[in-house]
Amino acid sequence: MDPMPHASPEETPPRPPDPAARDAHGGEVVIRVRDLVTHYGDRQILKNVSLDVHAGEILVIMGGSGSGKSTLLNHLLGLLRPTSGVIEVLGKDINTSKESELTEIRRKFGVAFQGGALFSSMNLLENIMLPLYEHTDLDRRTMEIMARMKMEVVSLSGFDDLMPAELSGGMIKRAALARAIVMDPRILFCDEPSAGLDPVVAANIDDLILDLRDATGMSVVVVTHELESAFKIADRICVLDKGKVLTIAPVDEVRANPDQRIQNLLNRRTEEEELDPEAYLRRLTGEKEP
Amino acid sequence: MTVDIAARGPATVAALSGEVDLECSPAVRRALLDALRDGRPVIVDLSLVSYIDSSGIASLVEAYQAARKQGTALMLAAVSPAALRVMQLARLDRVFNIRPTVDDALAVLAQ
Ligand SMILES: Nc1ncnc2c1ncn2[C@@H]1O[C@H](COP(=O)(O)OP(=O)(O)OP(=O)(O)O)[C@@H](O)[C@H]1O
Numbered sequence: 279m280d281p282m283p284h285a286s287p288e289e290t291p292p293r294p295p296d297p298a299a300r301d302a303h304g305g306e307v308v309i310r311v312r313d314l315v316t317h318y319g320d321r322q323i324l325k326n327v328s329l330d331v332h333a334g335e336i337l338v339i340m341g342g343s344g345s346g347k348s349t350l351l352n353h354l355l356g357l358l359r360p361t362s363g364v365i366e367v368l369g370k371d372i373n374t375s376k377e378s379e380l381t382e383i384r385r386k387f388g389v390a391f392q393g394g395a396l397f398s399s400m401n402l403l404e405n406i407m408l409p410l411y412e413h414t415d416l417d418r419r420t421m422e423i424m425a426r427m428k429m430e431v432v433s434l435s436g437f438d439d440l441m442p443a444e445l446s447g448g449m450i451k452r453a454a455l456a457r458a459i460v461m462d463p464r465i466l467f468c469d470e471p472s473a474g475l476d477p478v479v480a481a482n483i484d485d486l487i488l489d490l491r492d493a494t495g496m497s498v499v500v501v502t503h504e505l506e507s508a509f510k511i512a513d514r515i516c517v518l519d520k521g522k523v524l525t526i527a528p529v530d531e532v533r534a535n536p537d538q539r540i541q542n543l544l545n546r547r548t549e550e551e552e553l554d555p556e557a558y559l560r561r562l563t564g565e566k567e568p
Numbered sequence: 569m570t571v572d573i574a575a576r577g578p579a580t581v582a583a584l585s586g587e588v589d590l591e592c593s594p595a596v597r598r599a600l601l602d603a604l605r606d607g608r609p610v611i612v613d614l615s616l617v618s619y620i621d622s623s624g625i626a627s628l629v630e631a632y633q634a635a636r637k638q639g640t641a642l643m644l645a646a647v648s649p650a651a652l653r654v655m656q657l658a659r660l661d662r663v664f665n666i667r668p669t670v671d672d673a674l675a676v677l678a679q
Pocket residue numbers: 318323341342343344345346347348349350
């Protein structure tokens with residue numbers, strides 16, 4: 279027999295939102311970045327970056343190598359301190375928050391790191407349970423069932439005992455995703471979730487991210503080079519270029535944007551650098567500047 | 569969050585209400601495993617649950633497994649659409665015995 283929902287036909291969000299800022303259109307803002315400036319040494323890396331992440335949206339951050347994507351992501355996670363600017367996550371300014379408050383906010387994050395960041399000495403089940411061990415004191419049975427539920431979600435059911443070294447690239451990405459969602463995060467961060475995977479496996483990961491968002495209403499921030507993936511999953515795309523936000527807009531608007539730098543990125547063309555033949559020859563031969 | 573245990577006809581009805589999250593799912597787990605002790609069928613009434621997270625659903629899985637092992641019926645009644653979608657992701661909708669209402673679950677038991 280079909281289960282009959284009892285609630286109103288209008289689907290209610292799975293969780294009452296935290297008191298958070300609202301944007302001009304009235305949508306709930308889960309991350310708010312204003313005029314973020316950051317340096318590595320003397321070099322300015324992010325230049326007045328401002329952006330919002332809305333509740334329930336998938337925001338994809340794109341940009342060429344070295345444009346500052348990972349740096350921005352690390353700021354959103356509170357792992358780096360900016361030179362100036364404001365970063366509010368779930369209504370809290372994470373640059374002025376105490377470590378205990380940061381821990382509280384991070385409990386609502388899930389992060390799937392680029393390389394998976396699995397512990398090689400732990401099997402798959404233990405790796406996926408790890409956040410539960412760190413952040414809760416649930417019964418071990420409960421933790422195991424929670425981890426196995428997420429393993430089923432990412433199609434890794436039954437592989438409890440495999441060690442990370444025994445996993446394929448696609449399995450590692452899916453394991454990282456399972457671990458990132460094991461605590462039912464409000465915000466999921468993914469760094470290159472499908473890079474380096476064959477197209478079918480990559481498409482599966484895209485579908486998975488969409489299904490997860492649809493079922494849970496969480497917000498997702500994805501850093502990716504994969505255009506096809508970005509176009510498929512993104513509600514909005516943020517294009518970074520040399521530390522600046524070129525545009526942040528819905529997918530169709532970004533695709534139609536006439537800015538040459540954006541089109542180059544979308545067409546995988548690298549910008550032709552100005553070449554000074556004399557200087558280049560000196561670089562090649564290791565000669566000093568005259 | 570509260571768990572209200574009451575006898576109704578041949579069954580024990582465990583009515584959960586409020587948010588079932590990391591903080592209180594251990595209490596839900598204990599209450600359900602306790603409710604199963606006397607061998608009567610258990611109906612978990614979820615109609616007053618505003619939110620249930622994975623730890624809450626995991627507690628339902630454990631109780632369901634314990635019920636099966638001892639040959640007792642355990643049914644979920646009034647699963648919200650949001651909770652159902654999360655269950656569907658992990659294909660738990662194919663595992664649990666889900667009924668629209670407590671009355672419907674009682675009617676099934678009466679057959
Ligand atoms: N720890 C560091 N110390 C000094 N400079 C750094 C450091 N990390 C990154 N950078 C510099 O900051 C700039 C932005 O780097 P970032 O890693 O954010 O780029 P990215 O967009 O993630 O690139 P990729 O696509 O290659 O991963 C680069 O010029 C890089 O050289």
